[in-house]
Amino acid sequence: DAKTTQPNSMESNEEEPVHLPCNHSTISGTDYIHWYRQLPSQGPEYVIHGLTSNVNNRMASLAIAEDRKSSTLILHRATLRDAAVYYCIRVTGANNLFFGTGTRLTVIP
Amino acid sequence: EPEVTQTPSHQVTQMGQEVILRCVPISNHLYFYWYRQILGQKVEFLVSFYNNEISEKSEIFDDQFSVERPDGSNFTLKIRSTKLEDSAMYFCASSEGGPNEKLFFGSGTQLSVL
Numbered sequence: 468d469a470k471t472t473q474p475n476s477m478e479s480n481e482e483e484p485v486h487l488p489c490n491h492s493t494i495s496g497t498d499y500i501h502w503y504r505q506l507p508s509q510g511p512e513y514v515i516h517g518l519t520s521n522v523n524n525r526m527a528s529l530a531i532a533e534d535r536k537s538s539t540l541i542l543h544r545a546t547l548r549d550a551a552v553y554y555c556i557r558v559t560g561a562n563n564l565f566f567g568t569g570t571r572l573t574v575i576p
Numbered sequence: 577e578p579e580v581t582q583t584p585s586h587q588v589t590q591m592g593q594e595v596i597l598r599c600v601p602i603s604n605h606l607y608f609y610w611y612r613q614i615l616g617q618k619v620e621f622l623v624s625f626y627n628n629e630i631s632e633k634s635e636i637f638d639d640q641f642s643v644e645r646p647d648g649s650n651f652t653l654k655i656r657s658t659k660l661e662d663s664a665m666y667f668c669a670s671s672e673g674g675p676n677e678k679l680f681f682g683s684g685t686q687l688s689v690l
Contacts, residue, residue, distance in 0.1 A: 499676050501676075503679075505619070509683060509684075510667045510669075510681035510682055510683050510684050511611075511619060511667070511669075511679075511681045512681065513678045513679060513680070516676075516678070554619075558675055558676050561631075561674060561675065561676075562632070562675065563609065563621050563624050563631075563632055563675045564609075564621065564675055564679060565621055566611075566618050566619040566620070566621075567618065568618050569618075
C-alpha cells in the first residue's frame with residue numbers, strides 16, 4: 468500500500484516544466500518519499516527521494532511541503548523520453564516499496 | 577551505471593510446471609527483491625531478501641514460491657507448480673542499503689503460463 472494519492476494522468480508539452488503532485492497526508496516523521504517511474508515495457512526506475520527538505524538530482528527536483536503532507540516532482544524540461552508512469556511511494560522505516568497506480572505522464576511534441 | 581540482469585527475458589511454460597527465474601543483482605548490493613506486474617496492472621511486491629533469508633513477503637508469495645541466492649551472485653525465484661494466473665512480468669531489484677535506498681530494477685522476465 469503506497470499510502471499516497473496521485474492524479475491518474477497528466478499531460479505536458481515538450482520542453483516545458485512538469486509538476487507531478489502527490490498527497491501523503493498520513494505521513495509520519497520518519498517516512499521517506501520516493502519517486503520511481505516506469506517507461507513503457509521497462510522495469511521501474513528510481514527518480515529521486517527525500518525526507519524533509521527539497522532535493523535535486525540530474526533527473527528531477529523534489530519539493531516537499533513544510534508539513535510534509537504533500538510533495539511535487541518537478542521535471543524541469545519534459546522530453547518525449549519522460550513519458551512514463553510516475554510513482555510516488557511512501558517508505559516507512561525498513562518496510563519495502565509498495566507501488567500504487569501512479570500518474571501516467573503524456574508528453575506532447 | 578551498474579545494472580541488474582535478468583534471464584530469460586521471456587519464459588513460456590505449461591501449467592503445473594516448475595520455473596526458475598534468474599537475476600544477477602549489482603555486485604556490492606546486499607538487499608534483493610522480486611516484484612511482479614500482471615499486464616495492465618500495478619507493480620506488486622513479492623519478497624525481499626537480506627542476509628540469506630527472507631525479510632518480508634507479501635500474500636502473493638505463497639508456498640509455491642521460493643527464493644534462493646545459490647552462489648553469492650545469482651538470486652533466483654522459483655515457482656513450483658505454475659498456474660495461469662502466474663503469467664506476469666517479474667522484476668528483480670537490488671539495493672545497497674535496504675528499501676530506503678535507491679532500488680535498481682532489472683528489465684524483467686515475461687512469464688507466460690499456458
